Amino acid sequence: SQTIHQWPATLVQPVGSPLSLECTVEGTSNPNLYWYRQAAGRGLQLLFYSVGIGQISSEVPQNLSASRPQDRQFILSSKKLLLSDSGFYLCAWRAGTSTDTQYFGPGTRLTVL
């Protein structure tokens, strides 16, 4: 069966510090991968998605970047965090083109102080 992992689960970082959030998927190959951000009490904002290694589509220009160094690894990064980067970050995967259903990881709660 497929599983998706995210770490860390929670993170408190000072403004101006770098960020690296990792997402890995097991039990599937060549998944489509997604990063979302959810502000408190709000819906999901699509940040990045990737259909393959090294292929990243950015939906919202901002202080973040994403990379996909391996087939089942998706990384969200920032060089200098802003207060507005605080939120709940969710990674999701989709099984190629066979379905639109996405499967979500447990999320990372990021607080920037």
Next chain:
Amino acid sequence: SQQGEEDPQALSIQEGENATMNCSYKTSINNLQWYRQNSGRGLVHLILIRSNEREKHSGRLRVTLDTSKKSSSLLITASRAADTASYFCATPYFNQAGTALIFGKGTTLSVSS
């Protein structure tokens, strides 16, 4: 951009009652999905309904889709305290880079015993 909009934003009911949530969207779709999110957790896929389907059932869930009105509804029958969560509708979003999902802002359901 926001494709789906759920209504109401919040709903409070007693155990055993039915809960109905609505979703409106803007553009033509080939399917619509509903997801549940427990507080502080990732999203869980509930059900997918295709554009050629008018109604679909899964356990205590009933989803309808009216493509002429660009709307969908999610009915949870005989609700339980464990149904307390936020519910989101999601529609596919296509561009040259691939397929993603656009989520609404969600309906927060509170079921009290």
